[in-house]
């Protein structure tokens with residue numbers, strides 16, 4: 001059994017859970033090493049079994065070796081295999097990934113559980129384990145960040161006025177792959193002019209023109225791990241309004257970075273960023289949360305944001321969490337600015353992984 005499975009088993013026993021069915025592919029990869037698309041993992045006090053279909057017989061055997069799980073191959077609906085094993089067991093409390101498991105799985109499972117067995121939610125227990133990165137993961141994230149930043153430099157060198165947003169996005173994706181990424185970690189955002197005020201703009205076929213702000217939000221996926229960076233550029237000399245907006249957001253981002261260290265709550269870091277934007281009269285222009293965890297997925301636990309009634313529990317930052325810090329200010333009809341780094345939380349502060357300059361770059 002690997003360290004990750006050992007830790008999870010210890011948590012399960014604390015929660016008095018004697019079996020857990022893991023169905024999310026990122027959690028399966030994290031716990032077993034399996035990178036395929038179809039698999040389930042059943043953990044019980046007695047054994048850990050990984051189920052997949054015949055396409056993955058060789059791959060599953062190879063990838064899960066160090067996890068030390070039993071591999072079972074089956075045809076038909078994959079859920080039938082763990083259900084069969086569960087039916088023969090004497091488990092009392094079975095935990096499922098209630099935040100992501102398909103509802104149809106729940107209805108199929110209920111009649112087949114051992115008599116008196118109770119179904120409970122894992123409530124993101126594995127996601128919380130994943131938030132704290134081990135050495136291998138940090139290495140993969142560093143490699144991913146490096147690729148992202150190098151691809152950014154190469155792509156903007158190839159920028160020509162009137163290039164389409166979609167062409168520049170394609171150039172970015174091409175460079176990331178050329179530098180070792182398996183692909184972008186999410187759809188690359190290239191948004192120019194007024195469109196930069198849309199926090200989640202998709203690259204359009206609009207030409208990038210002189211006198212416009214240009215927002216690039218990009219990340220590589222490398223060795224399975226994501227990086228995430230947003231930088232601002234300006235085509236030609238920046239106007240006063242654009243420079244002012246950029247300075248305010250940069251100041252806010254630096255204040256948030258300053259506030260990060262192990263033991264601090266996420267919403268306090270979010271507040272540090274908001275406070276600065278408020279001083280610039282931009283608090284209402286910051287319409288999303290400050291950041292997010294990242295790793296095997298681009299958006300992971302924890303969310304770095306305001307405390308709200310639907311998320312009452314305070315998230316406390318811990319050493320070796322990998323998170324993003326990305327305040328933004330969006331002015332409809334003019335444009336928006338976001339500045340985002342990928343960082344590691346350390347005992348006494350923060351290590352900023354993203355090496356790219358945060359200045360408003362003139363193209």
Ligand code: ZN
Nearest residue numbers: 217218228229
């Ligand atoms: Zn981003």
Ligand code: ZN
Nearest residue numbers: 228324326340
């Ligand atoms: Zn992000």
